[in-house]
Amino acid sequence: xxxxxxxxxxxxxxxxxxWYEKEVEPRKLLVHFIRxxxxxxxxxxxxxxxxxxxxxxxxxxxxxxxCTLFAFQxxxxxxTTIEGIGDSKLHPIQEAFKDNFxxxxxxxxxxxxxxxxxxxxxxxxxxxxxxxxxLHGNICRCTGYQNIxxxxxxxxxxxx
Amino acid sequence: MRCNMYPTIFxxxxxxxxxxxxxFLDNGNAKIIAGGQSLIPMLKxxxxxxxxxxxxxxxxxxxxxxEDRGKSIGLGSLATHAKISTDQIVKSKIPxxxxxxxxxxxxxxxxxxxxxxxxxxxxxxxxxxxxxxxxDATLTLIxxxxxxxxxxxxxxxxxxxxxxxxxxxLREVEFPVLEGYAYKYEKIVRRAGDFAMVGIAVLAxxxxxxxxxxxxxxxxxxKAYRPYELEKELVGKKVTRDDLEKFAEKVSAxxxxxxxxxxxxxxxxxxxKIATIKTLSEVLGVVS
Ligand SMILES: Cc1cc2nc3c(=O)[nH]c(=O)nc-3n(C[C@H](O)[C@H](O)[C@H](O)COP(=O)(O)OP(=O)(O)OC[C@H]3O[C@@H](n4cnc5c(N)ncnc54)[C@H](O)[C@@H]3O)c2cc1C
Ligand code: FES
Ligand code: FES
Numbered sequence: 001x002x003x004x005x006x007x008x009x010x011x012x013x014x015x016x017x018x019w020y021e022k023e024v025e026p027r028k029l030l031v032h033f034i035r036x037x038x039x040x041x042x043x044x045x046x047x048x049x050x051x052x053x054x055x056x057x058x059x060x061x062x063x064x065x066x067c068t069l070f071a072f073q074x075x076x077x078x079x080t081t082i083e084g085i086g087d088s089k090l091h092p093i094q095e096a097f098k099d100n101f102x103x104x105x106x107x108x109x110x111x112x113x114x115x116x117x118x119x120x121x122x123x124x125x126x127x128x129x130x131x132x133x134x135l136h137g138n139i140c141r142c143t144g145y146q147n148i149x150x151x152x153x154x155x156x157x158x159x160x
Numbered sequence: 161m162r163c164n165m166y167p168t169i170f171x172x173x174x175x176x177x178x179x180x181x182x183x184f185l186d187n188g189n190a191k192i193i194a195g196g197q198s199l200i201p202m203l204k205x206x207x208x209x210x211x212x213x214x215x216x217x218x219x220x221x222x223x224x225x226x227e228d229r230g231k232s233i234g235l236g237s238l239a240t241h242a243k244i245s246t247d248q249i250v251k252s253k254i255p256x257x258x259x260x261x262x263x264x265x266x267x268x269x270x271x272x273x274x275x276x277x278x279x280x281x282x283x284x285x286x287x288x289x290x291x292x293x294x295x296d297a298t299l300t301l302i303x304x305x306x307x308x309x310x311x312x313x314x315x316x317x318x319x320x321x322x323x324x325x326x327x328x329x330l331r332e333v334e335f336p337v338l339e340g341y342a343y344k345y346e347k348i349v350r351r352a353g354d355f356a357m358v359g360i361a362v363l364a365x366x367x368x369x370x371x372x373x374x375x376x377x378x379x380x381x382x383k384a385y386r387p388y389e390l391e392k393e394l395v396g397k398k399v400t401r402d403d404l405e406k407f408a409e410k411v412s413a414x415x416x417x418x419x420x421x422x423x424x425x426x427x428x429x430x431x432x433k434i435a436t437i438k439t440l441s442e443v444l445g446v447v448s
Contacts (some may be wrong), residue, residue, distance in 0.1 A: 005171040005211055026213065027203075050167060053268060062242070062271040069272065070201045072172060072218065073193075074374040095422060115268065136352035137266025 011071045016084030024071050031055045033071035034081060042082035042110050046139070053138030056111040056118075057081050063118035065137070068156065082110035085117060092158040093117055093151075102151035104142035114139050116152050125156055167203035171212045178222065182212055182304040184328040192216050192329060194238060197269050216329070217307070222275075223331070226250060234334045237276020241265070244275060254335045256343040257362055260291045263345060266353040282383065284319045285355035285422070287347065287411045289384035293376035294361040294387045295335045305330040316383040323362035341365050341372075347438040348431055350422055355379065357422040358432045369398045370444060380417040380432050387411050399444050401437075408436035 003009045008023040015038055022037050035041050039069060043066060046054030046063070050068035057066045058080040083092040090098070093116050103109045112135065119134035126134060129150045140148060173190065175181040184190060191210040193199050194217070202208050216223065216238060224238040228249050235244065244250050245261035264270055264278070264287050277297070278288050292299075292312035299310050301324060315323045324330060347358045361377035365371040373394050376386040390410055394403060417428035440446065 001172075001174040003172040005169050007171065026170060029166075029200075039239045047202070050197065050269065056268055063268050064272050065268045068197060070193075070196065070200070073196065073215070083210070094294055118267070132269055132352070137268045 006153070009072050009075075011075050013071075013074050013076070014078045015154070016071060016080060022071075025128075026070060026072050028071045029067055030059075030069040030071045030074050031066035033074070034079070035068060037089065039060075040081050040083050042108055044110055046107065047110070051139065052108070052109040052111070053115060053135075054108050056114040058114060058118060061121075063115050075158060080114075081118075082114060093155040095121070096151045096155035096158060097148075098152055100147050100151035102147040108138060108140040108142075112140065112148060120130075120156055120159060124160065125133075126152070163321055165204035165206075167200075168206055168209045168214075170203075170210055173212050173214045174218050175214060175216075176218065178219055178296060178302070178329075179304075181216065181219070181310075181329065182214075182302065182327070184214055185329070186304050188326065190214050192280075193282075195240065195273040195286075196277075197273040198277060198281045198283070200393060224274075228253065229334075230337070232334050232336050232427050234332050235275055236332050237279075237330045239275050241270035241273050241275070241278075242267070245270065245273065253337045254295065254384045256294065256345060256361060257288075257291050257335060259343070260345040260361065263347050269353075276434070277332060278316075279333060280322060280324055280330050282318075282322045283319050283355065284381065284383055284418070285357075285379040286384075287345070287356060287359055287378060289316055290359055290361040290376040290378040290386075291345065292333065292335075293384050293386045294363050294374040295338070296374070297336075298334045299323075299345070300334070301328045302331045307331070309420055313386070318382045321383075338363060338365070342443045342445075344439055344443050346435050348435055355422070358417075358428055358435055360432075360435055360439050362439055364440075364443050366444055369396060370394050373444075375411075375436070375440070377415065377432065379422070380415045380428055382416070385415070387414060390414075393438075397442075401446055404437050404440050404444075404446060407440070408433045411436055 014019040044054040046052035050065045055067040190212040193213045222237040225236040227234040241261045241264045250415050251258045297312045341363045344362050347356045348358045356379040361376045363374040378384045412429045412433035417425045419425040
């Protein structure tokens, strides 16, 4: 399929269980597609340089930084964002972050939680080292990380 | 909407086969996108402004294989860092690649980034190039004109520069299976998830003496570097701490690391020396 420069490309994605179909420029970043075209603003943009992890979402079961991914690359994919993990109540990871004071300003939190979600799915019982290895792509300017690590351990316990 | 960095306008080609891809590349002015983990940052900075992107991910099914061929393992260029670091064949047959893949960037980057993308990009601080040199891996490049095989030692030309022509793609990297080798990838970084300030890949066969030694460096020059001649000085010997110190001193003297945000040139040479001693003592079992 050929899309000439200046033309739009059709992108169809299933976000939090709902299919969306939009025509967008090939250069549109997935994070802008999610925030602006779909209107889910829980996913944040911190650095826009794939360094901070605030934009982390789950795409086809894997955590990815949506600021470093074009919307067209997600065509046909299933995506979960922070809005999609709890039903009517908070998800156990959200509960654990709340109860362990694992956030202050909260800007990094959606990304932290989505990355924790991926980590605990691949490794339900991580050691402290494994938690650090799993989360070092996410930067937090407020908490100093200690409570985040505590929260992840706590969440792992709640989810077992 | 966006005051921040955005790529210039480009078109998109989604191929249905590798041959389509190659024909399209012959028209020029197109860039392949694999994981996008190096390409998208470059597009955002507008250091590259291609007219078209060619989405190689449409060929994922054909190009992300990990194939056990007995004496060698072939990896399709689209195999992700995450897949390589968890794959059982890679873990048991070419373990140095496995441990290295788990040290690339962070988990999110590893979920998207690919072997072929990293190798084609040839960042002078990337992790894989040193491992490819240590294994003496063979790369298969393909264009509409046909296929050719290139050794890792000839593939990397300089910073972000390789043997690949604009109309060629890297199809696979093949690693020989080396039985009974000890291995280590030592990566020294300023902060977790960064590129290597100094990276050292070692493969060694050791009995009561060193039977074979392959040591390759990244982050300390224009491209990954393997001191072939100096390696020989440790082979056939029962290596002592003193030998290691002399070896590390000589290697360090041949390095030409850049001075950048990861460290000054002279600092990196010192780090490379200490890291060489530390890594080799561990792999060769030298007690100090
Ligand atoms: C936050 C962050 C941290 C990182 N840390 C590290 C690190 O510690 N160590 C490290 O080594 N790397 C690191 N990287 C880079 C990462 O490994 C990338 O995945 C890799 O460099 C590029 O792979 P990709 O599949 O994303 O390729 P892309 O970004 O899609 O492509 C990179 C380049 O290669 C070309 N290309 C891609 N595939 C092919 C092919 N098959 N044939 C020909 N050309 C091709 C593209 O046209 C482009 O020019 C990091 C990246 C980020 C964002
Ligand atoms: S906004 Fe995507 S990693 Fe920072
Ligand atoms: S809570 Fe403020 S950045 Fe993490």
